[in-house]
Amino acid sequence: MDRVVIVGGGISGLSLAYFLYRERPSLEIIVLEAGDRFGGKIWSDRKDDFLCESGVNGFLDNRPKTLELASMLSLEPLRSNDDARKRYIYSGGKLHLIPESPKEFLTSDLLSIRGRIRVMCEVIAPKAIWKNETLAEFARRRLGKEAYEKLIDPMISGIYAGDPEELSLESCFPRVYQLEKEYGSLIRGMIKLQKKAKREGKPPVGPGPGGTLSSFRSGMSALIRALESKLVGKLRPNSKVIYIQRRDDEYVVELKDREITTKKVVVATPAYEASNILKKLDPGLYVVLSNIPYPPLSVVCLGYRREKVPHDLKGFGFLIPFKEGRNILGSLWDSSIFPDRAPHGYVLIRCMVGGMRRPELALMDRDKLIGIVQKELYDIMGIREEPDFVSYYFHEKAIPQYMRDHPRWLSSIETIRSRYRGLYITGNAYRGIGVNDCIENSYKLAQEILRT
16 A cells, blocks of 8 residues: 655645645655644644634735635635734834835835835835845835835834845735736736736735735634544644654664654655754755754734733734844734734734844743733734733744755755655745645646656
């Protein structure tokens, strides 16, 4: 009987296992997870009737594979509230609503008049002078320094908890990279795409990724629980893989107390774990995979009685430019984004601390860190009262960083991997960090595995 061993029980490993099982029920599938919980960074934690997402809080509904998977699992996605369309940037001592239209952009005081004019000059911005451009280099070149510092920088912190001066444009935002490559200008490209969408009767195209943030009534863990229920008998928790080696025409998956042989093995762990697992098989893979950094990140959830928070909380939350020198990356107003995230009469606010540029903050003592977060919310939102609920989550290695050389690293990984028939590597460390990316990549990989 054919066997596929999947190492890693996050969303990539679980969705891959399900796609394989659905297409070929006779296939023997084994999913090995080092810990006692499946789901990786997806973990919805309900305490005292507050629902806290320790990591991933949703997915955009503009990519079909996640919606298709939810339908297969009989899950009904929950779209975010209309208020969540409003997003804020903290700059110059106050919260500014991010403009959603050209008219709002022209009248917003987030950027100076000079900064707004510079953005409008994007159509005549110079071409890149080097190939592996970082997000910061790209933003300054096309949009200007002010737009980079006040708009692009906080957006990157919110998505990657990363440093735009080090992250690869091509790897982090391939759509933007291709847009400039094809049209020579982001504005020119968006205008042409909007005209095309109108001709074809499709929704208008915007500068962002599009779609509506979605989750599930009981949080993102609903997706993990549904996958687990479909993979009964195939999941092996508390099964840490030490090494993968080659023996004759098979792979030997070594665990602490046993080994499993297979002709097809998928490594769906974080890159730092994959590097150690594959070290004996190929030292070259160990070296390249070790290049991908993961900064620490802490998540602090605070619940308040509604009357304790002076802000109307009609929005998604706010992000903070690095130049502001604050001690949090931003804040999500979770109870404004989705229903049932807080008990009646209460609100839930989630803050992110640390990341690539301030890792030392994420590593602080829990109580001291919570105090810092409260001070930030006092300064920024005027919340003077003590919270009624506190929950804290620490990720020692949080989000993989797609550095300037990431495209070259991907090429090296694929070149080496292709030498080993039946070996596959997947996960959010390579071609997209989001849930949609992981599920789409798992679907494609399942088709590849079934063809061979």
